[in-house]
Amino acid sequence: MLSALLPVGAAAASDSRPATDAVRTSDVDIVTSDDNFFIRMTVDLSGYKHLERNREVIITPMIVAGADSLALPSLVVAGRSRYYLWLRQSSDRWPADKLYRASDGAVVDYQATVAAEKWMETSDLVISALSRGCCGTPETLAAVPVTPISVEKIEPAAFMPQFVFIRPEAELEKHRQISGSAYIDFPVDQTVIYPDYRRNTVELARIRATIDSVRDDADVTIAAVALKGFASPESPYSHNTELAIGRTESLRRYINQLYSFPAGVVVTDYEPEDWAGLRRFVDRSNIDNRDDILAIIDSDLAPDPKEARIKSRYPAQYRFMLQNWYPALRHTDYKIDYTVRQYTDPEEMRKVLFSAPQKLSLNEMFAAASTMEPGTPDYDEAFAIAVRMYPDSPEANLNAAIAAMKTASLDAARAYLAKAGDSPEAVYARGLYEAFSGNYDAARPLLRQALDSGIQPAADALQQIDNIQSFVK
Secondary structure, X not given: OOHHHOOEOOOOOOOOOOHHHHOEEEEEEEEEEOOEEEEEEEXXXXXXXXOOOOOEEEEEEEEEEOOEEEEOOOEEEEOHHHHHHHHHHOOOOOXXXXXXXXXXXXXXXXXXXXXXXXXXXXXXXXXXXXXXXXXXXXXXXXXXXXXXXXXXXXXXXXXXXXXXXXXXXXXXXXXXXEEEEEOOOOOXXXXXXXXXXXXXXXXXXXXXXXXXXXXXXXXXEEEEEEEXXXXXXXXXXXXXXXXXXXXXXXXXXXXXXXXXXXXXXXXXXXXOOOXXXXXXXXXXXXXXXXXXXXXXXXXXXXXXXXXXXXXXXXHHHHHHHHHHOHHHHOOEEXXXXXXXXOOOOHHXXXXXXXXXXXHOOHHXXXXXXXXXXXXXXXXXXXXXXXXXXXXXXXXXXXXXXXXXXXXXXXXXXXXXXXXXXXXXXXXXXXXXXXXXXXXXXXXXXXHHHHHHOOXXXXXXXXXXXXXXXXXXX
């Protein structure tokens, strides 16, 4: 392996000895870390103390394995005349800390760091010495082994990019809403609520529970309770209008008697006949003449002629609808609008995040997650909660994707990235995902695009990919 480095040249040194005979090394230490070799040793140059004044020896440690080799930074030990010649030339090639006067007999603490390559897994550290005369003409080249280098396996450094989250904008006022439907039963043609009539006890309790869920929360202020009443289509439209208005007003009075809300908090609206609800029932069924009935519902006919046509043309289907679907069309939808106070204490935000996340803004959720240790179950769950509460938010999905990549959960990251939007940060995250997946050719254009858009960590990610691919080759 070393034969190509044995003495060659036109003339031998004055004492016919190879130039390396005067080199002595000790305390050789080679450490591998990630994709680097750290080499340290003591090089004793005292054997050159009597080097002729016009001669010099260039000493170059090398890593050698078969036809592969890598030269490390060289040292120059020079006779008196050559030494001062180098100083006068102020050469950049041999800076002062690499140039030594032979008569000083220096002992050098030599250190070097090199990028590891696959071929170095089984190699040798050798010392090459090139002896030159007064005119700089090479006279002797020699090499001696120092120590073998053997490691189990050299792997490239892991891909460890910088992750870039997006901090969502703060909500100046946190408006929230909770809604539902109640099916209050009224005696025929009446608008008075009887709490014990049929299922009214259960339906009214549902409305009260919804209101109480926010009214009893000290962090919440109710802004409005909106009621909208619907009737079914079987009576004349004008009569159904009166029923829808009257029944909704009865529910408004009932709620105000229970809670004594300020004037204007409970507001009402109505729709005389719930044709949209009827259409949903028909569309999702396999009732006979389904498409023909849908065509009548979708026609421009007025409500009363529309119902009369269905009743006359499809009497059996009409009876089925009247018995099974019409009762569900007599309902009151309710919606509670409320505001939630702002949270500033991180510990409080963490507690609310896991107990009542609907009360937090996306910004507050991010602030809470930022106080947690990455990779812990709480940290992962915090970003997952943010997506559950804000499923269409690009920021929530992007941050969840990054949190997933931090823990190598690439399947989860891929799902989140599908809804992360097209911001420069999202493009960067997709580039990281491809790199983590080993798809470096797909990662490069995404990372370059992100870099062009101002995401500076993309430059380091691209360099890491270069290093990994260069190592593999």
